[in-house]
Amino acid sequence: MVIVRAYNGLGNQMFQYALGRHLALLNGTELKIDTGAFADDPLREYELHRFKVRGSIASAAEVAHFREMEAADPQHYLRLMQKSRLFDPAILQARGEIYLHGFWQTERYFTQIRELLLDEFQLRTPPAEGAMKMAGRIEASNAVAVHVRRSDYVTNPKTTLHHGVLPLEYYQEAMRRMAGMVPDPVFFIFSDDPQWARENITPPGPAVCIEGNDASNGHEDLRLMRTCKHFIIANSSFSWWGAWLSGNPGKRVIAPLRWFAKPEIDTRDIVPPQWIRI
Incomplete structure (x- = not known):
């Protein structure tokens, strides 16, 4: 499983999803989206549900389980934190149970799935x-x-x-x-x-x-x-x-x-x- 932490505004959530989606595909696993940050952010809300994105919301129990397992088995439960604004190729090479926390603001994390993202970032509802x-x-x-x-x-x-x-x-x-x-x-x-x-x-x-x-x-x-x-x-x-x-x-x-x-x-x-x- 790949869990990506979604937070901040819509554009940042899209970067977070794009990397999470690509890394889940590379790992042959499902993508889960941790929306817990919005409970403490009165100015922002989770917005990716407006798009045709793939990936379900991670439950509090799933996030807590990951936190427990990364302490017990850090080789297989990987918490990947953004270290800088530069592309880090090691992120795409990660394999295992993964939790992503960062902004990930570069197309280098997901250019390989551009066509997929063009489709999944279409809105679900028709325009007025x-x-x-x-x-x-x-x-x-x-x-x-x-x-x-x-x-x-x-x-x-x-x-x-x-x-x-x-x-x-x-x-x-x-x-x-x-x-x-x-x-x-x-x-x-x-x-x-x-x-x-x-x-x-x-x-x-x-x-x-x-x-x-x-x-x-x-x-x-x-x-x-x-x-x-x-x-x-x-x-x-x-x-x-x-x-x-x-x-x-x-x-x-x-x-x-x-x-x-x-x-x-x-x-x-x-x-x-x-x-x-x-």
Whole structure:
């Protein structure tokens, strides 16, 4: 059995699931998802159930049993903790009963199962009528998704200190470059603070600000985002997945050079090498 600890927001839960799913396949075993962390997190909730994911919820008894057995038989019961933000090939080589605890933010843990994840990260429910109309506008244009992450990045001092807030200059330069790379771009702006984005983000071309979704249904933004053809992402796992899940083989993706506020954190493996970092 592989148990993966799910915690934090939707984008992070998707990274955790992706590695857990791949490692379970490599071990020829079932995947269980430990959702216990959300009992102590009033700001987050388990969200993977909205997708066509495979893997059942680990019971408290199963998690407790693993904890007992890893003490008694540490050679066969392996608790794998993330040591850094870099890819660790030893993780994929692990065999036995496994418990995963970390963010695992690199595609190098799951590129081999990309097609499977493209399917399993489809939402179970169909889009609402308004979302279907917006998806039609996106599909009919050379759509560029622009993700502006604010919320706790701005309001929570601890989060701001860790992640930082991207300056307007990043978006201005990214949109300028994107307009020079793709013909007739239409910029679709996704943000958890749409009013701020509408007032401050000024694309060099036609633009649409996506509104109507909040933290409780951000997965609907992700559904629309992945429909876009090109991407300007934030230092956010949410828009990372929006870009990664896009099926456009010629997509251009621009990502921030600094992913975290602290420069000592090595993030070279977070952004795929074919994406542009500025």
